[in-house]
Amino acid sequence: MQAMLYADKVVLRNLTLADWDDFLSLHLDTSVQQYIRPVESEDNIKAIFAQRIEPWAFEAGEWLSLVIERLDTHEFVGLIGFRCDDLLLKRAEVGYLIAPSQQGMGFATESLRAVIDWGSLQYNMHKFFGICASENIASQRVLEKVGFILEGTLRQHSCINGTWFDDCYLGLLTSQRL
Template sequence: MLVPDLPLRTDRLLLRPFTADDLDALHAYRSRPEVTRFLYHDPYDEAAARVSLERARGRTALREPGDVLNLAVVLPETDELVGDVLLSWTSAEHRQGEIGYVLHPDHTGRGYVTEAARELLRLGFDGLGLHRIVGRLDARNTASARVLERLGMRREAHLRENEFVKGEWTDEAVYALLHREWRAGAPNA
């Protein structure tokens, strides 16, 4: 079980629970086609953003397998919500987890996603005691793949046309990092 002391602070970011006041900012980036291109959902309208926000607001702890920790990524100096990150606890028996992230395109290229995701890896490995954490993505999403590689994760699989998403068969890439690799200081971890 992991109930983190929130908010979490990194060098440049604040990772905090979502609040009702985050609706406009969440909608601002999750409504953009370039953001949702490789995600399972279409661009959000306001109603979809509201549903997503309410779900995220309840995701503040990992009490049992299947739970998801979903945090807002905020620039502390301006209190601007620039994205979100998540850590899923996928198996207690096998001590497995998964990370994910989405960032407003106005804030890409600054290392924010890598910094926030690194903090979630720390929580998963050091806080929850996970053995292995994966990142799964549409194989066409090269920007996301670069983030996982910067985190020290290795590409373990390229699954051909394994999912039917938004009317087309898509390939999935799977990256992973083991606890012992994290402890040994995987590159840039």
């Protein structure tokens, strides 16, 4: 699957071998990973990268990873994508990682809108959902700006580096997207 999605300030494109340094940097950054998972070894990150640059099929349930670049400078902003959670129910999980220098500029929100619109049309999605730690206010805000609503919180559901976090589940029915 080849994707090239354009929005006002960003372009989203498939991950390639040339993106390794940015991918690694994002996955090694403790400030980016603090609410997602412990920083993994470079070997584990290489294995994730190798899987993510392979040809992607929605029904496989693996993550589609798209690179977010600034439209004006082609500077790396981060990664965004989704994975099929349930093929029959037409449900997918969304996720994104934004480089610290690019956070707070609306790139995640704009990119998420583009991915939701494309995924809704391409795969006739019924629902998208996102999961974030309750402490990750910025991520929750991105989801809410796109129209996701809080559907529930799982208390002390994730443990990252010895700290327990509540996980917020936010959902967007495609029939109600903004």
